Amino acid sequence: MAGRGATEYLYFLLLSSVIGCYASSGSLSSGVKFITVFLQNYDTSAALSLHIISYQRPATVSVSVSMPEFSRSVFVNANSTAVLTLDSSFMLSGNEISKKAIRVVSNENISLIILNGRSKTYDSFLSLPFHILGTKYYVVTYTVDSPYNIKQFAIANGNERVVVTLRVAGSLIFNGTQYFDKEEFSFRMEPNQAIQFQSNQDLTGTKVKSTGPVAVFSGDQCITVPPSNCDHIAEQLYPVDMWSDRFIVFPLMMKVKEDLITIVSAYNGTAVSIRTSKGSWSRLLGEGSHMNFNVSGGTYVNSTQPIMVTYLSTGGSMPMVSSFDPFLVNVIPRAYFSSHYVFVTIENMHNYILLVSPGTSPSGIILDGRPLSDYRSENSTFSHYTATRIYLGETGSRHVVHHPSTHFAIYIYGIGRAESYGYPMGNKQFFTNEGDWGALTCLTQAAIFTLPTWALTRAALSTSDVHLVDPTCHAEPKDEDWVFIRAPFDGCGTTIVNETGKIVYVNTIYGTAPRTPIHRLKIKLMCEMSTTENITLGFVPHSNYVLHQGHYNISFTLHNSPSFDSPVFDFPYKTALNRTLYLEMEADTNDSGVQIFTENCISVPALSQNHLRYTIIENGCPKDSTFKYFLSHDPRKERFSFHVFKFEGHSQVFIVCEVVICHRTSSPNRCTQGCLPSRSRRGLNTWVPRGEPSRLAQGPLVFPSNLEGLRLTMNSEKGVRNYYVPAVALLSVGCVMSVLAVILQRKYYLHLSQGHSAPK
Ligand SMILES: *[C@@H]1O[C@H](CO)[C@@H](O)[C@H](O)[C@H]1NC(C)=O
Ligand SMILES: *[C@@H]1O[C@H](CO)[C@@H](O)[C@H](O)[C@H]1NC(C)=O
Ligand SMILES: *[C@@H]1O[C@H](CO)[C@@H](O)[C@H](O)[C@H]1NC(C)=O
Ligand SMILES: *[C@@H]1O[C@H](CO)[C@@H](O)[C@H](O)[C@H]1NC(C)=O
Ligand SMILES: *[C@@H]1O[C@H](CO)[C@@H](O)[C@H](O)[C@H]1NC(C)=O
Ligand SMILES: *[C@@H]1O[C@H](CO)[C@@H](O)[C@H](O)[C@H]1NC(C)=O
Ligand SMILES: *[C@@H]1O[C@H](CO)[C@@H](O)[C@H](O)[C@H]1NC(C)=O
Ligand SMILES: *[C@@H]1O[C@H](CO)[C@@H](O)[C@H](O)[C@H]1NC(C)=O
Ligand SMILES: *[C@@H]1O[C@H](CO)[C@@H](O)[C@H](O)[C@H]1NC(C)=O
Ligand SMILES: *[C@@H]1O[C@H](CO)[C@@H](O)[C@H](O)[C@H]1NC(C)=O
Ligand SMILES: *[C@@H]1O[C@H](CO)[C@@H](O)[C@H](O)[C@H]1NC(C)=O
Ligand SMILES: *[C@@H]1O[C@H](CO)[C@@H](O)[C@H](O)[C@H]1NC(C)=O
Numbered sequence: 001m002a003g004r005g006a007t008e009y010l011y012f013l014l015l016s017s018v019i020g021c022y023a024s025s026g027s028l029s030s031g032v033k034f035i036t037v038f039l040q041n042y043d044t045s046a047a048l049s050l051h052i053i054s055y056q057r058p059a060t061v062s063v064s065v066s067m068p069e070f071s072r073s074v075f076v077n078a079n080s081t082a083v084l085t086l087d088s089s090f091m092l093s094g095n096e097i098s099k100k101a102i103r104v105v106s107n108e109n110i111s112l113i114i115l116n117g118r119s120k121t122y123d124s125f126l127s128l129p130f131h132i133l134g135t136k137y138y139v140v141t142y143t144v145d146s147p148y149n150i151k152q153f154a155i156a157n158g159n160e161r162v163v164v165t166l167r168v169a170g171s172l173i174f175n176g177t178q179y180f181d182k183e184e185f186s187f188r189m190e191p192n193q194a195i196q197f198q199s200n201q202d203l204t205g206t207k208v209k210s211t212g213p214v215a216v217f218s219g220d221q222c223i224t225v226p227p228s229n230c231d232h233i234a235e236q237l238y239p240v241d242m243w244s245d246r247f248i249v250f251p252l253m254m255k256v257k258e259d260l261i262t263i264v265s266a267y268n269g270t271a272v273s274i275r276t277s278k279g280s281w282s283r284l285l286g287e288g289s290h291m292n293f294n295v296s297g298g299t300y301v302n303s304t305q306p307i308m309v310t311y312l313s314t315g316g317s318m319p320m321v322s323s324f325d326p327f328l329v330n331v332i333p334r335a336y337f338s339s340h341y342v343f344v345t346i347e348n349m350h351n352y353i354l355l356v357s358p359g360t361s362p363s364g365i366i367l368d369g370r371p372l373s374d375y376r377s378e379n380s381t382f383s384h385y386t387a388t389r390i391y392l393g394e395t396g397s398r399h400v401v402h403h404p405s406t407h408f409a410i411y412i413y414g415i416g417r418a419e420s421y422g423y424p425m426g427n428k429q430f431f432t433n434e435g436d437w438g439a440l441t442c443l444t445q446a447a448i449f450t451l452p453t454w455a456l457t458r459a460a461l462s463t464s465d466v467h468l469v470d471p472t473c474h475a476e477p478k479d480e481d482w483v484f485i486r487a488p489f490d491g492c493g494t495t496i497v498n499e500t501g502k503i504v505y506v507n508t509i510y511g512t513a514p515r516t517p518i519h520r521l522k523i524k525l526m527c528e529m530s531t532t533e534n535i536t537l538g539f540v541p542h543s544n545y546v547l548h549q550g551h552y553n554i555s556f557t558l559h560n561s562p563s564f565d566s567p568v569f570d571f572p573y574k575t576a577l578n579r580t581l582y583l584e585m586e587a588d589t590n591d592s593g594v595q596i597f598t599e600n601c602i603s604v605p606a607l608s609q610n611h612l613r614y615t616i617i618e619n620g621c622p623k624d625s626t627f628k629y630f631l632s633h634d635p636r637k638e639r640f641s642f643h644v645f646k647f648e649g650h651s652q653v654f655i656v657c658e659v660v661i662c663h664r665t666s667s668p669n670r671c672t673q674g675c676l677p678s679r680s681r682r683g684l685n686t687w688v689p690r691g692e693p694s695r696l697a698q699g700p701l702v703f704p705s706n707l708e709g710l711r712l713t714m715n716s717e718k719g720v721r722n723y724y725v726p727a728v729a730l731l732s733v734g735c736v737m738s739v740l741a742v743i744l745q746r747k748y749y750l751h752l753s754q755g756h757s758a759p760k
Contacts (some may be wrong), residue, residue: 028242028336029425030055030111031129034104035158035215037194038091040150041232042222043121048086050104051113051344052076053398059108065090066192067099076110081344081398092154092196095173101156101194113344113423114236121232123219123327124346124421130158133213134239138264138288139169139206140310141199142223142233142328149230151203153218153237154196155210157189162212164189169288170201189214205264205288213239223326225257225314229418231325235310240266241459243306244333249299250380250387252329252354252411252422255316258294261331263301264308265289267457271304277382298382305457309333313413313422320350324415327422332356337407338427340400346421347396349414355388355401357408362388365403442505442527445590446488449509449525453483459520461511466521468507469493475509485509487525490590496665497526503594503663504528557584562630564639580626585638585659593664595635597671601657616642617657621675635664635671 030053038048052061054076061082064071068089076082090100104112104127112127141151155164165186166172168179174197179185189195189210197203198221208216219234249261263272265285272291274281276299283291285307293299301309309331317323337358345351355362355372360381362372365388372388379388392399401410413422441448456466463483466475473492475485487494487507497504504526511521557567559582567584587596601616615623622629622640630639662671 027109027129027427028132029126029129029341029427030109031131032106032109033130033158034112034127035130035133035156036102036104036112036114036127036236037100037154037156037196037215037217038086038088038102038116039154039217039219039232039234040092040094040152040196040198040221041116041118041121042230043118043232044091044093045088046091046116046118046121046232047088048090048102049115050084050086050102051115052082052084052104052106053111053113053342053344054078054080054082055109055342057108059106059110061104061106061110064103064105065100079398092194095196095198097175097193097195099190099192099194101158101192103158103192111342111425115346115421116234117232117419117421120229120325120418121222122325122346122349122419122421123232123234124423125217125235125329126423126425128215128236128238130213132239132242133158133215134241135210135213136240136266137208137216137237138240138266138290138308139203139208139216139218140235140237140262140264140290140308141203141218142220142262142312143202144223144225144260144312144314148200149223150198150200150221151219152196152198152221153203153206153208153216154194155189155208156194156215156217157191157210157212158215159212160191162189162210162214163187164208164210164214166197166209167207167288168203169205169207170199170203172197172199172201172203172206204262204290207288219328225326227315227317227323229325231315231327231419233312233326233328235328235330238308238330240306240308243308244335245303245306246334247301247307247309247331248334248356248383248385249295249301249309249311249331250354250356250382250385251295251297252311252313252352252389252413253316253318253415254378255318257314257316258296259311259313260292260294261299261301262310262312263291263293263303264310265303265305266307267305269304270307272307273302275300275383298380298385298387300383300385313420315420318350318415321415321417323418325418325420327413327420329411329413329422329424332409332411332424332426336426337409339405339407340402341410341425341427342398342400343410343412343425344398345392345396345412346414348394349416349419349421350394351392351412351414353390353392353399353401354411354413355390355408356411357386357388357403357406358384359406360384360386362386362408364406365401365408367401368399440525440527444588445490446486447494447505447507447525447527448484448486449523450478450482450484451523453477455521456483456511459511461513461520465514466509466511468509469495471510471512489527496591496593496663503591503661503666557586558582559584562641564630579644580641581644582630582641583639585657587636587661589636591663592634592636595662595664595669595671596638597660597662597674598638598640599658599660599670604656619676620670620673621677 052074056078058078059076061074061076063084072084074082074084092098092100113124114127115122115124117123139153163186165184167184168181171178171180216237217234218237221232222230223233224230251259266287268286270285272283272285274293277297285291311329311331313327315324315326355365357365365372375390377388377390379386409426411422411424414420463475463477466485467473468485468487470493475483478484489505492507494505494507497506507525509523509525510519512519559567562582564582564584585596585598587594598617599620600618603614603616605612616627617623624642626643628641632639660670662669
């Protein structure tokens with residue numbers, strides 16, 4: 001899968017196509033295949049324009065419809081946009097069962113914005129790529145102030161034949177038969193069919209279920225919210241398995257007439273909480289039920305189970321356009337915030353972008369090459385999020401907005417005299433350490449992955465359906481909200497990827513539908529051990545929000561005899577100057593393929609100084625004349641000895657070493673190379689130990705006398721930083737020898753996809 005940068009080790013792809021293709025999924029706003037429709041507009045002479053956005057590579061995009069027959073290939077240069085317009089003969093009409101599904105297939109990733117309209121009845125939506133379409137939806141339509149207008153939704157099938165089951169809310173007509181509230185009926189949909197359903201009743205809550213992924217679009221043929229005239233609104237719906245449980249909403253325009261959000265639940269007993277600066281509200285929603293809420297300022301919405309939130313701009317008046325019309329957009333869940341978007345604005349509209357970003361300012365976000373502070377903007381902050389609105393003028397153009405790391409959502413919209421359009425953009429989902437969606441922890445001997453119970457619920461899986469490559473290794477409940485699965489590095493199908501110089505343990509979590517070969521969940525886990533680390537008294541790993549930290553338990557044991565069978569644990573270790581020290585480095589892992597190699601060791605009388613040093617090992621080559629290697633039959637252990645010495649005028653000795661960890665599958669490697677005297681890289685001779693006694697100082701410890709050993713183990717199951725194990729052995733002539741602690745840093749790869757089963 002394509003990486004986003006060398007330091008980004010963590011990918012979370014929630015959205016998946018069929019099993020086996022998970023790597024090509026992950027984006028909510030771009031893809032290579034789309035299926036869309038031209039919903040009936042109030043103005044039946046309206047046109048449909050497809051705005052195609054290309055990215056780094058030029059794209060050849062084919063657009064086709066079965067009936068009326070249409071086929072066109074559009075070439076889009078790299079980093080550009082193209083527009084293809086379809087006339088009103090492709091518009092769905094009434095309760096039509098048609099072959100008017102519009103297929104868009106590209107050889108490269110593109111984004112597709114659909115604009116339906118002609119003067120005064122525009123709306124637009126972001127076409128959701130085929131790979132994230134689902135099999136369960138709930139329709140949303142609006143009756144606000146216009147109870148008799150026509151509400152509608154449409155289903156398009158881009159697959160092979162599927163069976164669709166509708167459970168009606170309100171009333172609708174299919175193939176000449178009228179169905180009433182709560183009635184359920186099924187029908188077959190052939191490939192490339194598009195069916196539109198209309199009603200003068202509110203259809204919100206109508207459930208669409210199908211045996212394969214379909215696309216569902218909903219809205220009103222026309223909605224009238226005074227003072228505006230009849231206006232078309234449309235949006236492509238998120239399938240239930242894309243729903244989420246945390247949303248932050250800000251008003252898109254500053255105006256008197258409040259906009260409203262609609263919250264839809266797919267599960268009984270969904271507790272929805274809404275918080276604004278004016279107070280908090282809670283409501284319990286049942287399956288298929290919904291609630292509306294006026295948005296007068298920043299609004300935080302969360303729920304105990306995934307919900308869908310749509311936003312209706314009710315129109316209004318602005319000096320520059322007098323009055324403008326309503327439009328409908330999805331609210332982008334917090335989980336789909338991303339750091340990079342390309343979008344288009346529409347010619348002859350007053351275009352705006354609203355950015356919703358975490359924190360109290362959108363600092364660092366770059367719009368068309370300039371920081372947001374270069375633009376005239378309005379902003380507001382609520383609940384740790386900031387909304388920034390920027391006017392983008394009246395031209396139809398391509399824009400790029402990005403931030404190196406912060407994830408945000410954007411809403412693009414425009415108003416004109418008695419018209420408007422709007423669409424949102426969110427994108428790939430990422431794991432964060434916050435554990436929003438699940439988290440990977442790489443331990444010394446195993447990886448542990450936790451995921452929220454509702455992620456299983458919505459995939460209709462139980463805990464025991466979740467397993468590793470070895471199907472006998474199952475997930476287990478952790479508590480009410482979380483389940484976990486443990487992938488030991490030496491079992492459950494864990495394999496070691498052979499990358500030179502790296503040890504990567506790989507396993508995959510599957511959520512398998514009971515008694516089928518169908519995977520509804522697929523999460524690839526990778527724990528990468530970095531293979532070379534400094535042994536020092538402290539370790540402050542570099543970390544950012546995608547990089548987890550972990551380590552092996554590595555022990556450094558002092559023995560008092562060359563048989564290495566008598567580790568000594570007590571302090572201080574009293575020994576005569578010029579006696580022999582027997583040292584053993586050991587990687588504490590059950591993986592017998594792991595090899596350990598001490599590349600550099602120096603000794604210093606104090607960690608805070610760097611002028612006095614003595615080299616024991618450099619580039620794997622012994623430098624001390626008394627140094628002796630001992631053969632170890634276990635590559636996870638390394639043994640050597642040298643004679644005790646002291647620095648003139650100093651009573652302590654610290655040893656600082658750099659060890660390399662390898663795996664035999666990547667042989668030849670640094671561990672098998674041994675001494676490399678000519679290596680040009682700097683050895684410890686020229687570097688300053690990273691120890692920072694003031695920060696790390698818990699020692700030197702004072703130990704009871706007469707004891708002869710030293711054993712230190714650095715460890716933590718949780719990837720502790722700033723870990724420090726001081727140890728001091730008192731050498732006879734007043735020498736204090738303080739030794740080491742080892743932390744090996746691990747980088748974690750995480751790769752998760754979740755989605756639909758493969759058609760068999
Ligand atoms: C499209 O993007 C996805 C990542 O979002 C990538 O895995 C895939 O290879 C891309 N497809 C093409 C044709 O470039
Ligand atoms: C497209 O844009 C990207 C990023 O701005 C740039 O690196 C790339 O060179 C551009 N490609 C072309 C063909 O202009
Ligand atoms: C609609 O009804 C007709 C006749 O009852 C039937 O032949 C046809 O298959 C139906 N269409 C669909 C899509 O179910
Ligand atoms: C919500 O806003 C509409 C106007 O958009 C207004 O008519 C209605 O009274 C508001 N409802 C509440 C509860 O404030
Ligand atoms: C939700 O509750 C209703 C009424 O209590 C019940 O008829 C329905 O089957 C429940 N739905 C689910 C999915 O449990
Ligand atoms: C929703 O957010 C409120 C704080 O605004 C919090 O107290 C509550 O626990 C959250 N509920 C859920 C289900 O996350
Ligand atoms: C946001 O608004 C505040 C006050 O209204 C202003 O001080 C600040 O500069 C604004 N930030 C941006 C990025 O426009
Ligand atoms: C690492 O060492 C600590 C302390 O000795 C021990 O509690 C822990 O179980 C060890 N971890 C493993 C995986 O061996
Ligand atoms: C060990 O520390 C030195 C000095 O800080 C640094 O140059 C070197 O890259 C470190 N080695 C590793 C493997 O981090
Ligand atoms: C140190 O030990 C070596 C070998 O064991 C011996 O030759 C040497 O004389 C000793 N030096 C002192 C100062 O004891
Ligand atoms: C390592 O292997 C030993 C013996 O084979 C076993 O007792 C121990 O539990 C294993 N450790 C882990 C973490 O799997
Ligand atoms: C592992 O990779 C190394 C270097 O790329 C190669 O020489 C070796 O044959 C590989 N081992 C296996 C088992 O694939």
